[in-house]
Amino acid sequence: MVYPGFWGALGRWARHPAAAEGRYTARRCGNCKVTCKLVSMPELPDITAYISALEPRIVGQPLDHVRLASAFLLRTAQPSLSSVEGNIVRELRRIGKRIAIGVDKDLWLVLHLMIAGRLHWRPPGAKLAGRQSLAAFDFPPGSLVLTEAGTKRRASLHVLKGEEALRSIDPGGIDVLSSDLSSFRVALSVENRTLKRALTDPRILSGIGNAYSDEILHAAQLSPIALTHKLAPEEWERLYAATRYTLEFWIERLRDEAKTGFPEKVTAFRKDMAVHGRCGEPCPRCGEAIQRIRYADNETNYCVRCQTGGKVLADRSLSRLLGSDWPRTLDELEALKRR
Numbered sequence: 001m002v003y004p005g006f007w008g009a010l011g012r013w014a015r016h017p018a019a020a021e022g023r024y025t026a027r028r029c030g031n032c033k034v035t036c037k038l039v040s041m042p043e044l045p046d047i048t049a050y051i052s053a054l055e056p057r058i059v060g061q062p063l064d065h066v067r068l069a070s071a072f073l074l075r076t077a078q079p080s081l082s083s084v085e086g087n088i089v090r091e092l093r094r095i096g097k098r099i100a101i102g103v104d105k106d107l108w109l110v111l112h113l114m115i116a117g118r119l120h121w122r123p124p125g126a127k128l129a130g131r132q133s134l135a136a137f138d139f140p141p142g143s144l145v146l147t148e149a150g151t152k153r154r155a156s157l158h159v160l161k162g163e164e165a166l167r168s169i170d171p172g173g174i175d176v177l178s179s180d181l182s183s184f185r186v187a188l189s190v191e192n193r194t195l196k197r198a199l200t201d202p203r204i205l206s207g208i209g210n211a212y213s214d215e216i217l218h219a220a221q222l223s224p225i226a227l228t229h230k231l232a233p234e235e236w237e238r239l240y241a242a243t244r245y246t247l248e249f250w251i252e253r254l255r256d257e258a259k260t261g262f263p264e265k266v267t268a269f270r271k272d273m274a275v276h277g278r279c280g281e282p283c284p285r286c287g288e289a290i291q292r293i294r295y296a297d298n299e300t301n302y303c304v305r306c307q308t309g310g311k312v313l314a315d316r317s318l319s320r321l322l323g324s325d326w327p328r329t330l331d332e333l334e335a336l337k338r339r
């Protein structure tokens with residue numbers, strides 16, 4: 001396979017961590033004329049869609065057997081994996097970006113798909129074919145199969161017992177959909193962060209990552225690098241409303257899709273998103289070409305006219321400051337902003 005585009009042109013693609021993680025789709029950017037769209041980690045609406053599809057299929061069913069094709073997937077030794085077998089599934093929960101399957105005896109199977117992990121619903125006893133298949137969870141009506149693209153094995157499975165153990169893996173961010181404006185503002189203002197960083201920090205907000213934060217900021221008409229300590233009260237209101245609206249819109253949308261079949265194409269990139277993954281395409285609100293700030297392992301998309309008062313953020317002076325490279329992380333970008 002050929003990986004053209006930015007990293008390919010610099011001869012860096014092969015060394016780029018995203019290549020090994022299966023984080024690419026062949027997609028040509030209309031603005032930058034490169035093909036290097038990265039795939040994002042499933043976020044709150046995507047995880048909710050998986051849970052909505054799984055509930056009618058496995059709740060009340062016995063988990064007959066768990067088959068592991070990759071020993072590395074399981075990150076806990078006790079309770080043993082065999083201790084969950086034969087138990088009835090009682091409940092499913094989202095914990096941050098993880099899916100927790102609760103069975104009898106307060107035992108929980110907790111899956112983190114990371115970036116390239118995906119779930120599939122297959123006929124009972126489906127074979128684990130190919131290197132991408134990591135595990136199968138066998139129920140009488142079907143098998144839940146976990147796959148992971150790329151060569152890096154990042155997806156994980158924890159077997160936990162009890163609420164306390166479950167809490168120990170929760171990064172602790174608040175659930176925006178059950179929070180009011182003031183607790184939202186307090187959580188995001190603990191430190192002076194860029195909005196992009198604050199929205200995607202799992203210790204601040206639960207389940208929001210790169211894709212939906214782009215959508216939220218576009219809906220709120222706020223710059224991804226605006227600082228939380230400088231937001232006006234009216235901007236907080238807009239950000240809070242946009243966060244709830246965006247998540248609710250996509251949850252409903254993906255839930256509806258999950259009614260017609262198991263969500264096989266889960267990705268936090270959707271072609272009908274407003275800005276995320278749409279660099280170079282027209283903004284649905286104003287028609288201006290969507291821009292991006294790129295750092296080594298990801299990118300942020302935004303509209304210059306709707307969000308940053310006409311200012312292109314990743315401009316030449318920024319890149320000159322950084323030498324030939326873009327910031328590697330949002331932390332670096334944030335540090336740069338504070339200089």
Ligand SMILES: [Zn+2]
Nearest residue numbers: 283286303306
């Ligand atoms: Zn716009």
